[in-house]
Amino acid sequence: MSDLRPHLAPRDLVEEALASLTARPGRAVLTALGTVLGVAALVATLGLSKTAGNQIVGRFDALAATDIVVTPKSAGAGRAGGGEVLSWDAEARVTRLNGVVAGGTLSDVDLHGDLVRSVPVNDPVTQTEFQLPVKAASPGLWQAVRARLAAGRLPDAGHSARGDRVAVVGANVAEQLHVTRIEDQPAIFLGDKLYTVIGVLEAVSRQASLLGSVVIPEGTAERDFGLASPGSVQIETRIGAANLIAAQLPLALSPSDTAALKVTAPPEPRRVRAGVQSDLNTLFLLLGAVSLFIGAVGIANVTLVSVLERVGEIGLRRSLGAARRHIAGQFLLESTTLGLLGGVLGAALGTIVVVGVAASRTWTPVLEPWVPLGAPLVGGFVGFLSGIYPSVRAATMEPVEALRSTM
Amino acid sequence: MTTPVVELRGISRTFDRDPPVHALRGVDLSIWRGEWLAVVGPSGSGKSTLLNVLGLLDRPTEGTYRLDGVDINELDDLARAGLRGRRIGFIFQAFHLLPHRTVLENVMLAELYVGAPRRGRQKRALEALQRVGLGDRADFVPTRLSGGQRQRAATARALMAEPSLLLCDEPTGNLDSKSADNVLDILGELTQGGLTLVVITHDEHVASKANRRVRIIDGQLVEVEPVSV
Numbered sequence: 001m002s003d004l005r006p007h008l009a010p011r012d013l014v015e016e017a018l019a020s021l022t023a024r025p026g027r028a029v030l031t032a033l034g035t036v037l038g039v040a041a042l043v044a045t046l047g048l049s050k051t052a053g054n055q056i057v058g059r060f061d062a063l064a065a066t067d068i069v070v071t072p073k074s075a076g077a078g079r080a081g082g083g084e085v086l087s088w089d090a091e092a093r094v095t096r097l098n099g100v101v102a103g104g105t106l107s108d109v110d111l112h113g114d115l116v117r118s119v120p121v122n123d124p125v126t127q128t129e130f131q132l133p134v135k136a137a138s139p140g141l142w143q144a145v146r147a148r149l150a151a152g153r154l155p156d157a158g159h160s161a162r163g164d165r166v167a168v169v170g171a172n173v174a175e176q177l178h179v180t181r182i183e184d185q186p187a188i189f190l191g192d193k194l195y196t197v198i199g200v201l202e203a204v205s206r207q208a209s210l211l212g213s214v215v216i217p218e219g220t221a222e223r224d225f226g227l228a229s230p231g232s233v234q235i236e237t238r239i240g241a242a243n244l245i246a247a248q249l250p251l252a253l254s255p256s257d258t259a260a261l262k263v264t265a266p267p268e269p270r271r272v273r274a275g276v277q278s279d280l281n282t283l284f285l286l287l288g289a290v291s292l293f294i295g296a297v298g299i300a301n302v303t304l305v306s307v308l309e310r311v312g313e314i315g316l317r318r319s320l321g322a323a324r325r326h327i328a329g330q331f332l333l334e335s336t337t338l339g340l341l342g343g344v345l346g347a348a349l350g351t352i353v354v355v356g357v358a359a360s361r362t363w364t365p366v367l368e369p370w371v372p373l374g375a376p377l378v379g380g381f382v383g384f385l386s387g388i389y390p391s392v393r394a395a396t397m398e399p400v401e402a403l404r405s406t407m
Numbered sequence: 408m409t410t411p412v413v414e415l416r417g418i419s420r421t422f423d424r425d426p427p428v429h430a431l432r433g434v435d436l437s438i439w440r441g442e443w444l445a446v447v448g449p450s451g452s453g454k455s456t457l458l459n460v461l462g463l464l465d466r467p468t469e470g471t472y473r474l475d476g477v478d479i480n481e482l483d484d485l486a487r488a489g490l491r492g493r494r495i496g497f498i499f500q501a502f503h504l505l506p507h508r509t510v511l512e513n514v515m516l517a518e519l520y521v522g523a524p525r526r527g528r529q530k531r532a533l534e535a536l537q538r539v540g541l542g543d544r545a546d547f548v549p550t551r552l553s554g555g556q557r558q559r560a561a562t563a564r565a566l567m568a569e570p571s572l573l574l575c576d577e578p579t580g581n582l583d584s585k586s587a588d589n590v591l592d593i594l595g596e597l598t599q600g601g602l603t604l605v606v607i608t609h610d611e612h613v614a615s616k617a618n619r620r621v622r623i624i625d626g627q628l629v630e631v632e633p634v635s636v
Contacts, residue, residue: 004493
């Protein structure tokens with residue numbers, strides 16, 4: 001009896017589905033509109049988050065991707081009595097490397113419990129003694145941290161070589177210590193030693209703790225406070241050179257014991273990028289998914305209405321020998337096609353939005369190739385899912401009942 | 408003796424309602440090739456149920472139905488759908504033409520589910536239209552046709568798959584008398600060519616055109632005139 005079974009050529013099925021859709025083109029477009037918007041939202045959000053993420057990365061790339069800090073591994077190193085891993089000529093050794101823009105050493109200075117005092121003013125109400133961090137810097141450090149001065153000047157190699165008692169303070173510290181006019185050569189006491197403040201820092205791009213510290217030249221710290229060796233090395237590299245320099249640094253700074261140093265290099269740029277985007281994408285994708293769900297409900301609704309409207313047609317097709325599966329197949333194909341159509345239009349619309357927004361902000365539009373290519377498939381899948389229930393309704397309809405209705 | 412096109416033996420159809428509705432009770436009926444059978448009766452008598460059973464759109468509760476000698480009870484739903492597409496043509500009171508497709512496309516639908524080759528389908532559809540005198544309306548959409556023309560288009564569709572049995576449910580119910588006669592004339596010509604025709608109607612004029620008439624009252628079938636073939 002197998003020859004009695006109904007056959008429907010795939011091409012005929014496709015033609016029937018397309019004919020039904022093109023019979024009401026306006027309705028088809030309106031039905032697909034939900035999916036168009038959903039897919040467009042998805043593509044636009046993915047594209048925009050990628051584009052925006054790329055901009056954010058681009059901004060801190062320049063700073064973060066060129067930042068290297070070297071510290072000795074053992075905790076006591078750099079202090080008096082600790083291991084002397086970094087030598088006094090660390091700055092020279094570092095700046096010699098090709099790819100290093102600037103480098104300098106930075107050390108914590110131990111005042112052995114002494115406080116930092118401003119010049120005594122006999123005012124019992126004002127506090128004049130503070131426990132402030134004191135740091136020692138080599139001349140090259142200031143460029144490596146991109147220091148900007150509010151007033152005064154920065155100590156140079158001469159200050160360090162001579163062991164001059166000069167200091168640079170952060171803006172907040174300056175206020176605390178009543179250092180107002182640099183021209184007056186204000187003085188502060190580090191313990192019982194008198195230092196002249198020659199500069200006030202306004203900002204630094206790295207080592208933000210400098211802003212809350214008193215910074216003295218390295219040579220002075222060695223003479224006055226017994227600094228044994230530099231505590232760390234701060235380096236700014238050219239863009240893209242960070243990882244290469246990081247690999248060379250242990251050998252340049254401590255050739256006898258390369259394992260004694262800890263080199264903190266920037267993470268791979270790609271990882272930074274991925275981190276930024278996963279945060280942004282979660283919210284954006286959720287929005288896209290919600291709009292896509294609304295699109296799916298739209299297709300399901302209209303397909304169901306269409307099934308109920310076309311009861312007569314369903315009956316007719318059954319009378320012409322169509323099996324239930326043929327009826328279900330046609331409605332499923334129609335809804336899938338609508339979804340696919342919505343996906344294609346949505347992908348185009350989303351791409352236009354991404355390019356348009358990027359153009360208005362003079363950004364570079366960034367879109368993963370699989371986003372616009374995969375979007376129609378997402379639309380088609382949504383259409384398929386939406387069509388399941390209406391198709392089952394159509395297929396299980398009794399032809400007797402179906403034919404009783406008038407067209 | 409050849410086998411009848413349709414052979415019903417003790418067919419009953421009971422609808423599971425409260426109280427149960429006995430739409431057909433013990434119907435025996437044989438329809439021979441080339442016969443034009445009119446089924447008359449008041450509404451609610453079981454005419455439509457009989458048509459649905461004959462057209463394999465509904466299963467009888469009891470009894471056997473052989474179509475061209477094939478016992479329908481032995482077939483599953485899929486085989487019944489296939490048999491329906493190949494052996495049975497339908498003409499409905501409401502025409503059931505797809506409004507957005509041309510007349511030609513509507514006729515071509517007849518071959519969609521029966522495994523006929525695509526090649527020559529258009530030509531065969533055009534021939535079917537010419538048989539009902541609508542060859543010049545092939546590219547029209549049904550909404551531009553008169554009622555009579557629409558029913559002729561539906562007839563062409565029913566003929567295209569070359570069925571052994573043509574079932575008509577009030578084929579002239581929506582037509583004026585001139586159009587109705589025109590359609591009935593075409594149906595008459597088809598039976599001359601050997602087609603077996605079952606027409607369900609409550610219109611005595613339509614019934615009078617048939618060469619055999621049965622009446623259904625309360626689900627029971629009564630022969631109105633002796634078999635004339």
